Amino acid sequence: MTEAAQATSSVDSRPLLSVEGLHKYFPAATSRFRRNERFIHAVDGVNFTLAKGESLGLVGESGCGKTTTGKMLVRLVDPTGGHVIFDDGVGEPTDIATLHGKPLKEFRRHAQMVFQDPYDSMNPRRTIFDTIAEPLQVQQVGSLVDRIDRVTEMLALVGLTPPRAFLFRFPHELSGGQRQRVAIARALIVEPSFVVADEPTSMLDVSVRTGVMRLMADLAAGLGISYLYITHDLAVARYMCSRIAVMYLGKIVEIGDTEEILRSPQHPYTRALLSAVPVPDPTVKRPPVMIEGGVSTVVNPPAQCRFYARCPLADDYCKTNDHPPLEHKGQEQIVACYKA
Amino acid sequence: MAVEVAPQSAAPSLRRVRFALAMRSLRENWSLFLGTRIGVIGLAIILFYLVLALSHPILMNTVWDERIYDPVVGYAFDETRQPAPPSRSHLLGTDPLGRDILSQLMHSARSEFLLGLLAAVVTVTIGTTVGAIAAYYGGVVDTILMRFADLMVMMPGISILIVLSALIGVEHFELALIIGILSGFGGASILLKSQALSVVVKPYIEAARAAGGGPAHIIFIHIVPNLLPLSFLYMMFTVTGAIFSEAILSFLGLLDVRMSWGLMIHTTEAAGYLLQVGKYWWLIFPASLSITLLCSSFYLVGRAMDEVINPRLRRL
Numbered sequence: 322m323t324e325a326a327q328a329t330s331s332v333d334s335r336p337l338l339s340v341e342g343l344h345k346y347f348p349a350a351t352s353r354f355r356r357n358e359r360f361i362h363a364v365d366g367v368n369f370t371l372a373k374g375e376s377l378g379l380v381g382e383s384g385c386g387k388t389t390t391g392k393m394l395v396r397l398v399d400p401t402g403g404h405v406i407f408d409d410g411v412g413e414p415t416d417i418a419t420l421h422g423k424p425l426k427e428f429r430r431h432a433q434m435v436f437q438d439p440y441d442s443m444n445p446r447r448t449i450f451d452t453i454a455e456p457l458q459v460q461q462v463g464s465l466v467d468r469i470d471r472v473t474e475m476l477a478l479v480g481l482t483p484p485r486a487f488l489f490r491f492p493h494e495l496s497g498g499q500r501q502r503v504a505i506a507r508a509l510i511v512e513p514s515f516v517v518a519d520e521p522t523s524m525l526d527v528s529v530r531t532g533v534m535r536l537m538a539d540l541a542a543g544l545g546i547s548y549l550y551i552t553h554d555l556a557v558a559r560y561m562c563s564r565i566a567v568m569y570l571g572k573i574v575e576i577g578d579t580e581e582i583l584r585s586p587q588h589p590y591t592r593a594l595l596s597a598v599p600v601p602d603p604t605v606k607r608p609p610v611m612i613e614g615g616v617s618t619v620v621n622p623p624a625q626c627r628f629y630a631r632c633p634l635a636d637d638y639c640k641t642n643d644h645p646p647l648e649h650k651g652q653e654q655i656v657a658c659y660k661a
Numbered sequence: 662m663a664v665e666v667a668p669q670s671a672a673p674s675l676r677r678v679r680f681a682l683a684m685r686s687l688r689e690n691w692s693l694f695l696g697t698r699i700g701v702i703g704l705a706i707i708l709f710y711l712v713l714a715l716s717h718p719i720l721m722n723t724v725w726d727e728r729i730y731d732p733v734v735g736y737a738f739d740e741t742r743q744p745a746p747p748s749r750s751h752l753l754g755t756d757p758l759g760r761d762i763l764s765q766l767m768h769s770a771r772s773e774f775l776l777g778l779l780a781a782v783v784t785v786t787i788g789t790t791v792g793a794i795a796a797y798y799g800g801v802v803d804t805i806l807m808r809f810a811d812l813m814v815m816m817p818g819i820s821i822l823i824v825l826s827a828l829i830g831v832e833h834f835e836l837a838l839i840i841g842i843l844s845g846f847g848g849a850s851i852l853l854k855s856q857a858l859s860v861v862v863k864p865y866i867e868a869a870r871a872a873g874g875g876p877a878h879i880i881f882i883h884i885v886p887n888l889l890p891l892s893f894l895y896m897m898f899t900v901t902g903a904i905f906s907e908a909i910l911s912f913l914g915l916l917d918v919r920m921s922w923g924l925m926i927h928t929t930e931a932a933g934y935l936l937q938v939g940k941y942w943w944l945i946f947p948a949s950l951s952i953t954l955l956c957s958s959f960y961l962v963g964r965a966m967d968e969v970i971n972p973r974l975r976r977l
Contacts (some may be wrong), residue, residue: 397867429873442864446886448682452865456872465675489678507868 335408336370337514337547338394343367343403343418345389349620361619363389365571365627366403368647371515373410376541376548378562378579380555380594384616386571387551391517393418394549395432396425407431409514430460433508437520439500443492449476449503450488456511475506480536498529502536509540515547522557534560555598559583564653567591570619570627572644577654587650587661589632626659634660693969700965706958710951714770721764730761732768732920737761744934747943754943756925757932766947769921773904773955776833780903781896783841788849789892793884795850796857797876806850813847819906823915830917836910840903849895853888860887890970897963901956908952922948 344366349359364386371377379387392398394405400418408414409431420428433456436442443452451458453475454468463471469488476484479502492500501521508516518537522530538561541548550561558565559579566576567590575588586592593612617630626632626639639645639659650656694700721727729735736759737743739750743759753762795806822839825831831839860866861884869879910916911923914931918924925948926935934941 392867395871397871426873426875429871432871434868434871436864436868438864442868444863444865444869444883444887447882455869455874459869459872459874459878469675489682491682504868507872511872 335410335414337373337375337407337409338371339404339406339408340367340369340371340394341404341406343390343393343405344401345386345393345398346401359620362571362622363619364393364400365622367568367571367573369566369573369576371547371549373514374541374545374547375564376538376550376562378558378565379549379551379568380553380558380565381568382553382594382616384619385568387553387568388519390568391434391519391549391551394515395434395517396420396428397434407514426460430456430511431514433511433513433516435501435504435508435516435518435521438524439497439504440492440524442504443500445492448489448491449495452492452503453507453510456507460511462511471510472506475510476503478509478540479503479506480532481506496529497525498533501525501533505533505537505540509544509546512544513546515549517549517551519551520553523552523554530557537561555583555595567594570616570622572627572657573647574628574658575654575656576647577651577656581651581654585651585654587654587656588628588658589634589661590628628658632660634658636660690969694965697965697968699961700968703958703961703965706954707962710770710955710958711774713767714774717764717767717771720767725761725764730764732760732765735760735764744941744944753947756928756944757934758928762925762943762947765920765925766922766951769925769948770951770955772833772918772921773907776837776907777900777903777955777959779834779837780840780844781899783838784845784849784899785892785896787842787845788853788895789885789888791846791850792853792855793857793880793888795854796861797880797884803854807854810847810850810854813843814851816843816847818843819909822906822910823913826910826915826917831910831915832917833907833921836907836916837903840899840906844899844902849899852895853891856888856891857884860884890966894963894966894970897959897966900959901963904952904956904959922952 343364344362345364346360347363348357349361350357367386367390369377379390381387389398393400394417396417403418404416405418406414407417407428415424415428417425417428417432447455450469450472453472457463457468457471462468472488473484476482476487481487481499481502487495487499487503492503495503504521521537522533525533534557537548540546548561550558552558552561562579564577565579565582566573567582567588568574569590575582575586575591582591583595586595589612612631612633614631617627624643625641626635626644629635629639632639642659645657645659647655647657650661721730727735729737729739737745737751737755740748740755740759743755744757745751745755745759747754751761751763753766755761756765791806791810795803818840821843822831822836825839829835866879866883869883874882907916907921908923908926911918911921912927912930914924914927916923926945929935929941929944934944938945
């Protein structure tokens with residue numbers, strides 16, 4: 322009894338996921354005969370933690386490595402380096418960055434992913450039942466009758482009612498919002514500990530977006546699921562996530578409590594990002610943050626702040642020193658900037 | 662259109678639902694197929710030859726006297742001169758050896774069908790599997806399989822068959838296997854791999870991997886079913902190619918077969934009637950017309966299937 326209580330309390334104090342120095346380098350040109358020395362630093366040393374039941378938003382512009390980070394957490398992409406310690410409090414803490422074979426297949430029950438595109442994330446030749454039951458089928462969970470029951474329950478849970486009417490439809494018979502609900506059902510059917518949601522609402526109509534977001538938030542609260550919610554939309558991140566991490570060119574530049582970051586962004590990039598959010602009020606005057614130029618190269622980037630080329634605050638110190646480390650700049654706010 | 666299923670009797674009814682769904686998509690595709698004129702024409706020709714092929718054994722057992730009408734060893738005792746022109750008893754006349762042409766034609770139709778279909782099935786089975794595997798694994802596996810495919814495409818098929826038939830004696834069955842393997846590892850795998858490449862990058866493949874599905878699950882549950890329409894299309898064109906190769910080879914007298922359409926033309930040529938087509942038309946036309954019609958009918962059906970599976974070709 323006391324042991325169990327201790328166990329649960331220690332679970333709560335330890336994060337579900339601890340990401341340490343996660344790297345992914347893609348070769349910039351593939352040649353079978355020459356050694357490649359140019360690498361795209363898609364994700365370049367990312368550190369964060371994800372607590373049980375917590376939603377962490379990962380925001381940033383296109384190509385900054387959000388999706389690659391997410392895919393590494395579910396091992397759809399193999400990390401070049403770094404550790405991802407997964408500790409659900411039940412089994413031993415494991416480093417999922419180096420799993421393979423049977424333990425990896427086992428791990429896939431704990432981590433699932435919801436994809437951005439509701440149209441291409443389902444095999445057009447398989448029914449909704451086949452799609453949702455696929456994780457159960459490949460993991461050989463339950464009999465066929467059990468699977469039908471669980472899929473039916475899951476369909477009801479994600480708001481596709483009556484569930485029987487959806488079981489044997491094909492994806493093309495469903496709307497975008499309905500498909501995304503099916504995708505959520507597929508991710509949740511194995512009762513995972515965490516789900517990587519890769520912009521699940523960005524391709525939906527605005528009118529059905531909130532419904533899907535509310536569903537995901539409700540399910541997370543009800544089932545105790547942690548999300549890594551990848552988005553470029555700060556309003557979505559604010560709705561879904563208690564903490565957000567801002568990424569720029571493969572690095573996390575700011576991470577902290579959502580409201581705190583939105584209220585007082587410290588990193589110049591976060592400020593620029595926030596100033597780009599339109600405010601539906603013509604009388605509001607907000608000082609624009611000027612950043613200039615384009616995104617600098619991700620192929621073998623120089624050893625200086627990734628944001629140097631566009632930063633309004635940058636000086637010689639930023640130029641000559643390596644990318645700044647993440648430092649506490651507020652209560653819960655960690656920022657990677659020498660000048661902030 | 663929603664199909665319901667009761668969980669109590671889930672397993673058998675699931676099979677029933679899947680069957681119903683398969684029938685539904687089959688019906689939809691069938692009505693699209695009927696909308697294409699060339700498909701209907703092609704299918705009609707195929708059915709005509711199918712009836713010919715199937716009725717031959719029946720006729721031999723009932724109406725036709727085996728000594729006269731046997732396609733290989735029969736002799737038309739009722740005719741005074743061979744080759745005899747078409748008459749009441751020999752609707753398409755007889756060949757220079759006194760054998761009934763109609764009987765030969767019908768007898769050969771069956772082996773042409775079997776040859777074409779076997780060659781096509783072998784081709785498509787190999788091509789689909791190799792294409793899906795090459796596209797899924799990529800890298801070295803892809804390179805090896807595709808360079809091997811290049812090698813197969815470069816092989817001069819007819820010349821190889823000539824050598825092989827001189828060495829080991831090739832019958833219909835061996836011919837079908839050789840054609841199937843050559844085009845299965847060759848053109849079919851290149852074509853189907855290029856299609857499979859557009860399937861492997863789809864997010865549902867990633868979703869299957871995230872679910873824990875291994876290579877076999879992904880290749881045979883996700884990639885191959887999405888290649889099947891193109892496979893069937895390719896199958897139709899292979900039938901055409903196989904029948905045509907057979908005709909060429911047996912006309913050259915290189916096939917170890919007892920009777921075929923190509924061999925009928927070969928017999929005519931060997932007996933010296935080939936250059937007197939005007940006078941002895943019944944020796945040439947039935948066989949050559951059959952080759953042409955059956956080859957083009959499978960091609961037409963293939964083209965119609967192309968329209969069914971490729972909505973951009975459909976006339977709206």
